Amino acid sequence: xxxxxxxLLLTLVGLSATAASTAVGISPAKPDHHQDPYxxxxxxxxxxxxxxxxxxxxxxxxxxxRRIHALDKHGPDLHAVIELNPDALSIxxxxxxxxxxxxxxxxxxxxxxxLKDNIDTGDRMLxxxxxxxxxxxxxxxxxxxxxxxxxxxMVILGKANLSEWANYRGNHSIAGWSxxxxxxxxxxxxxxxxxxxxSGSAVSVSVGYVPVxxxxxTDGSIMCPSSMNGVVGIKPSVGLVSRTGIIPVSHAQDTAGxxxxxxxxxxxxxxxxxxxxxxxxxxxxxxxxxxxxxRFLIPNGLKGKRIGIVRALSGxxxxxxxxxxxxxxxxRAAGAIIIDPVVIPHLHAFDKxxxxxxxxxxxxxxxxxxxxRPGVKEKNLTELIAFNRKHAKREMPWFGQQLFIEAxxxxxxxxxxxxxxxxxxxxxxxxxxxxxxMNQYHLDALVAPTTAPAWxxxxxxxxxxxxxxxxEAAVAGYPDISVPMGLVHGLPVGISFFGxxxxxxxxxxxxxxxxxxxxxxxxPTFIPHIGP
Numbered sequence: 001x002x003x004x005x006x007x008l009l010l011t012l013v014g015l016s017a018t019a020a021s022t023a024v025g026i027s028p029a030k031p032d033h034h035q036d037p038y039x040x041x042x043x044x045x046x047x048x049x050x051x052x053x054x055x056x057x058x059x060x061x062x063x064x065x066r067r068i069h070a071l072d073k074h075g076p077d078l079h080a081v082i083e084l085n086p087d088a089l090s091i092x093x094x095x096x097x098x099x100x101x102x103x104x105x106x107x108x109x110x111x112x113x114x115l116k117d118n119i120d121t122g123d124r125m126l127x128x129x130x131x132x133x134x135x136x137x138x139x140x141x142x143x144x145x146x147x148x149x150x151x152x153x154m155v156i157l158g159k160a161n162l163s164e165w166a167n168y169r170g171n172h173s174i175a176g177w178s179x180x181x182x183x184x185x186x187x188x189x190x191x192x193x194x195x196x197x198x199s200g201s202a203v204s205v206s207v208g209y210v211p212v213x214x215x216x217x218t219d220g221s222i223m224c225p226s227s228m229n230g231v232v233g234i235k236p237s238v239g240l241v242s243r244t245g246i247i248p249v250s251h252a253q254d255t256a257g258x259x260x261x262x263x264x265x266x267x268x269x270x271x272x273x274x275x276x277x278x279x280x281x282x283x284x285x286x287x288x289x290x291x292x293x294x295r296f297l298i299p300n301g302l303k304g305k306r307i308g309i310v311r312a313l314s315g316x317x318x319x320x321x322x323x324x325x326x327x328x329x330x331x332r333a334a335g336a337i338i339i340d341p342v343v344i345p346h347l348h349a350f351d352k353x354x355x356x357x358x359x360x361x362x363x364x365x366x367x368x369x370x371x372x373r374p375g376v377k378e379k380n381l382t383e384l385i386a387f388n389r390k391h392a393k394r395e396m397p398w399f400g401q402q403l404f405i406e407a408x409x410x411x412x413x414x415x416x417x418x419x420x421x422x423x424x425x426x427x428x429x430x431x432x433x434x435x436x437x438m439n440q441y442h443l444d445a446l447v448a449p450t451t452a453p454a455w456x457x458x459x460x461x462x463x464x465x466x467x468x469x470x471x472e473a474a475v476a477g478y479p480d481i482s483v484p485m486g487l488v489h490g491l492p493v494g495i496s497f498f499g500x501x502x503x504x505x506x507x508x509x510x511x512x513x514x515x516x517x518x519x520x521x522x523x524p525t526f527i528p529h530i531g532p
Contacts, residue, residue, distance in 0.1 A: 032526065034070040036063050039208035040523060043265045046211065047107045050099065057092035057099075057110030061155055064112050064209050068158075071207060076190055076526045080203035082117045082181040083125050084158040091155050107268055109153030114204045114213040116197075117159035117181070118166055119143050119256065120245035125156075129247045130164035130178025132395060133387045137375020143245025144277040145214075145256060152272045160200030160213055166221060167197040168249045168362055169388075170400040172462030175199060176225075179395045183457065186228060187524035188491050192454040193463065195224040201259050202229040207524050212260045212269045218249040218358070220451075220470035222257045226482040227450035227494030230521055232266045232511070233259045235470070237501045238477035240286050241270075242277035245372075248365035250358050251282070252422055253474055261521065263483065263512040267293035270504070289502045296505045301513025303335030305444040305506075308342030308437060313448035316467030319488040324449045327485050327495050327518065331447075334517040336510075342446065344437045344472060346428040353428075354475050356421035363407040381408050398459045430476030435500060443499070445510050450482040450494035456529075473498040481511045484521040489530055492522070 038046060038055065049055035065084065072078050085091075095110045104110070115121065118129040120139035128134040142150065150156065161181035167173055176184035176199030184199035186192040187207045194203050198215025202225035205213050215222040217235045226233025234257045241256050248254055258269035274290035276283045309328060314321055332338050367380045378384050385404050388395045410418070437446065448469035455464040473480040478501045482494040495514070497507050515521075 034067050034075075035208065038063065039067065040261065041211065042262060043107050043111055043211050043268055046111060047109070050110055056096045057112075057155060058089060058096055060110065061088050061092040061112050061157065064157055067207075068209050076187065077185065078187060078203055078207065079182045079184050080161055080200040080207070081114065081209065082128075082130065082159045082161040082178070082200065085156055086124055088112070088155055088157050095153055095155065104153065106152055108149070108272055110155065111153070111212070112155040112157040112210050113149065114157050114160045114201060114210050115146065116162050116201050116213070116215050117178075118162060118216060118247035119146060119159075119214060121146055121156055121159075123156070125159055127159070127247065128180050129166060130162050130180045131384075132179050132391060133378045133384055134373070134376050135180065136377055137373075139245065139373060141245065144242035144279060145273045146245065148275065149272055154272075157210060160198070160204050162198060162200055163196030163221075166216060166218060166247070166249050168218070168358070168403055170396070170404070171402045172399045174398055174457065174459055175463050177398070186454055187526055188230065189454070189527045189530055191456050191529045192491065193228065193457050195228040195451070195454065197221040198225050198259065202226055202231050202233070205229075205231045205259050205261055212258060212265050214256050214269075214273070215259050216246055216254060216256045217470075217474065218253045219354070219474035220468060222259065223470040223480055223482045223494070223496060224451050224468060226259055228454045228492060230484050230492030230524065231259050231261055232263050232484070232515075233257060233482045234266050234270055234504070235473065235480040236270065236274070236504060237289070237479045239282040239284075240289060240502070240504070241273045242275070242280040242283050242286075244277055244279040248362070248369055250361040251365050252357065252361060252426070253477060263481075263508065263515050264294065264297055267297060267508050267512075289504075291505065293504060293508055296509045297512045298509050299513065299516045300335065301509035302331055302517060303513070304337065305510055305513075306337045306339060306442055307331055307510070308441050308443040308446045309338060309340035310344055310446050310448040310469065311341040312343065312347055313467070313469040317452035320449050320452050320493055323486045323488065323493055324495065327514070330518050331514060334513060339441050339443065342437055342441050342443065344433050344446070346433050348471070350425040350428040350475055351471075353421040353425040357418060357425055359403070359407040360410045360413060360415065360418040360421075362403070363410050364413050399462060425475050426477070429472050430478065430501070434472055434476055434478055434498070438500060444506055445497045445499045448496055449485070450496040453488055453491050453493065469496045469498070477501060479504050479507055481507050483511050483515050485518075486520040487522055490525060490527055
């Protein structure tokens with residue numbers, strides 16, 4: 001998800017769900033009758049249950065499939081999952097046999113996971129970015145990090161819905177909608193947005209289909225849906241996780257990242273995903289930084305940390321601000337040294353340059369990716385534009401493809417206009433932005449609300465963006481972590497911790513410390529709507 005006015009971000013604030021129901025007339029939620037004892041279990045609990053013989057991977061996969069059938073196309077009709085892996089149960093059976101033979105190893109063995117549908121899998125599933133244009137044939141091989149997850153013993157359960165083309169197609173887009181998968185709905189209040197573009201990944205974790213999922217981000221696509229669906233999202237430093245086999249928007253800003261219900265599970269998944277890949281030059285230094293991130297899960301991780309409060313990235317929604325002030329107080333009480341406010345130089349000064357750079361990069365990168373898909377008819381951006389026009393009733397019922405058309409007009413990456421735009425954007429966001437602020441105030445992390453409250457889905461005018469904090473870290477290629485901060489009128493809102501490149505260990509320590517000090521996450525309630 002890009003940040004600009006045409007994109008989306010939002011969240012919510014204060015009060016408990018019960019208090020909010022009384023205050024603003026939230027329609028009552030139906031009871032969730034489709035839970036089993038492991039629906040909201042974390043990876044460590046699931047691993048222990050399987051080690052103790054109380055649970056098998058087959059049972060876990062079957063329970064996930066039952067829950068998906070009950071909630072995704074029935075009941076609240078969430079549309080978070082775009083496709084189930086027809087081989088998931090056979091994979092789980094094989095992993096259970098190997099566990100029984102003493103071959104299993106690691107926390108992730110037998111754990112199901114959902115992948116955003118812009119991530120290649122070399123199996124019978126399609127990889128489509130939600131577009132009907134890419135449904136010709138499956139990808140020929142796994143994305144590089146997916147191969148690592150399989151090697152760790154994970155069950156690739158299926159593909160998660162998303163904002164089509166990772167929300168890089170047209171103005172006034174509808175977050176979480178794709179031509180192939182329909183509209184992903186927010187499980188807290190069903191007529192509200194799930195944000196995007198990693199909508200299905202966030203919702204699938206939030207409602208307990210799987211303990212973890214993978215999203216991707218160019219600018220906000222992990223952060224925003226994590227915030228609005230009450231989960232933890234980690235947007236790693238660009239180059240920590242391989243992008244080979246991911247349908248691209250921008251080689252300068254794209255990255256995959258974990259989404260989970262708690263910081264521990266996100267750290268465990270990031271550990272499995274991270275590392276160098278000879279097929280992705282951006283990861284040349286990844287092995288120097290990749291580590292076991294669970295080592296940094298320190299309960300009192302906030303103690304003595306210098307936290308900079310970026311007030312300029314708040315102030316767009318009163319309830320969010322109230323919750324943010326409560327979070328700051330909780331961090332201070334947990335021993336953090338709060339510097340308030342902190343000014344990031346050149347805030348938002350890179351927006352125009354980012355737009356220009358993304359349009360050049362998308363054309364170059366999508367054409368290069370399509371060359372890796374032999375079973376897909378459309379081989380370049382020109383042909384994708386023509387496909388959308390031909391199938392406009394299904395592909396463009398609500399919004400167009402202005403971004404595609406703009407990108408198609410761009411020249412090569414040797415164009416001085418492109419080089420200047422990308423150089424300026426990264427310089428202002430990174431060395432002269434985040435780094436400068438952290439140097440001036442001697443900070444361990446910068447903090448701001450992730451987004452504002454989720455808006456009502458509007459197919460006429462698209463997303464109603466109020467504000468958010470994803471842009472600086474996204475454009476710089478630096479890490480960002482969103483953690484649940486509480487509820488506003490029954491809707492989740494997140495707090496973001498971001499900092500220098502490769503600072504994942506320190507940010508995970510801080511995020512985990514905040515989570516342990518507050519425990520602000522609540523499970524979804526499937527409320528139909530807020531109001532009379």
